[in-house]
């Protein structure tokens with residue numbers, strides 16, 4: 267394993283296709299990639315009854331335990347395994363189990379706020395924002411929440427209008443400006459192939475960042491010096 271790992275942050279609104287993109291790009295690299303879903307890092311709400319947990323705003327940044335996210339992603343980058351929390355959407359809480367995650371060459375941090383926190387964003391080498399129209403996202407979410415997350419149609423619509431939509435506009439969408447790459451629609455084969463290619467280059471050690479020298483070599487001409495460098 268190479269240390270430090272190559273970290274990819276994949277953000278975007280609910281239903282945009284973040285998990286799908288992360289799973290597709292991770293699939294091709296097998297054991298070299300670890301996926302860290304930020305959903306696992308919602309604050310532990312065991313002290314609240316289920317009825318109260320249903321009323322929480324899960325689309326505000328304060329719903330997440332950021333200290334733990336920072337600590338665990340940093341541990342992986344230091345080469346130390348972590349015990350990642352598991353989350354159960356049906357009961358709006360963490361489960362009692364954790365998953366042991368070993369450090370790998372590539373770490374994918376994925377979630378609505380993957381590009382929100384300054385410290386996590388700084389740890390990312392590649393920042394991706396998955397952008398899908400709001401009407402498509404809500405249709406996908408209705409289907410998923412009803413089939414997989416034990417919700418009813420009325421509840422999904424109420425939650426969407428009261429918190430999901432306004433929080434998306436206030437906190438999630440503005441993080442798009444931090445992205446290196448914007449992926450339209452979610453499972454977009456061109457974008458997924460490019461990300462796979464980049465991961466392969468990282469894992470095989472053939473990736474490289476542009477330097478002034480390599481730009482000059484590629485263009486065959488002198489380029490201006492970086493005022494910061």
Ligand SMILES: Nc1ncnc2c1ncn2[C@@H]1O[C@H](COP(=O)(O)OP(=O)(O)O)[C@@H](O)[C@H]1O
Pocket residue numbers: 278279280281282283284285286287406410451452453454
């Ligand atoms: N390009 C696409 N076309 C159609 N459906 C898609 C596409 N990308 C993702 N999906 C579907 O959209 C739904 C939500 O995707 P998911 O990855 O869970 O979103 P997110 O993690 O952003 O909430 C899933 O059912 C997934 O299969």
Ligand SMILES: O=c1ccn([C@@H]2O[C@H](COP(=O)(O)O)[C@@H](O)[C@H]2O)c(=O)[nH]1
Pocket residue numbers: 279280281284285305308324325354355357358359377378430
């Ligand atoms: O207990 C919970 C925790 C989260 N949510 C909703 O999940 C989405 C984020 O997950 P995606 O996979 O990106 O859609 C977020 O919009 C929360 O509203 C929940 O309903 N209950």
